[in-house]
Amino acid sequence: MNERTKAKVQRLNRIAGQVRGVAQMIEDDRYCIDILHQISAIRAALAKVESQVLKDHAACCVAEAIASGDESEQRTKFEELVDLLERNRK
Numbered sequence: 001m002n003e004r005t006k007a008k009v010q011r012l013n014r015i016a017g018q019v020r021g022v023a024q025m026i027e028d029d030r031y032c033i034d035i036l037h038q039i040s041a042i043r044a045a046l047a048k049v050e051s052q053v054l055k056d057h058a059a060c061c062v063a064e065a066i067a068s069g070d071e072s073e074q075r076t077k078f079e080e081l082v083d084l085l086e087r088n089r090k
Contacts, residue, residue, distance in 0.1 A: 004056065008049055015045050057081075 001009075022038045058081075065077040 004052070008052055011045065011049050015042055015049070018042050018045070054084075 018038065019042060022035060022042065025035050025038065062077045062081070065073040068074075
């Protein structure tokens with residue numbers, strides 16, 4: 001496992017811990033605003049992981065498709081990115 005992969009997995013493990021913490025906060029009937037702040041932090045942390053995975057995809061998978069010269073593969077990778085961006089806009 002390379003360093004970039006390890007970093008993403010570590011970040012996701014921290015996020016999983018945060019989610020468990022929020023569940024505990026709800027069970028403990030903690031103040032709603034405190035819970036919402038934690039949920040917002042989780043969302044931001046997930047967005048960072050998502051961004052890194054997207055960058056890795058562009059740097060690796062998309063770059064390989066471009067380098068291959070295979071127009072069908074290039075089109076497929078481009079369509080995947082467009083589909084992803086359209087789904088995220090909803």
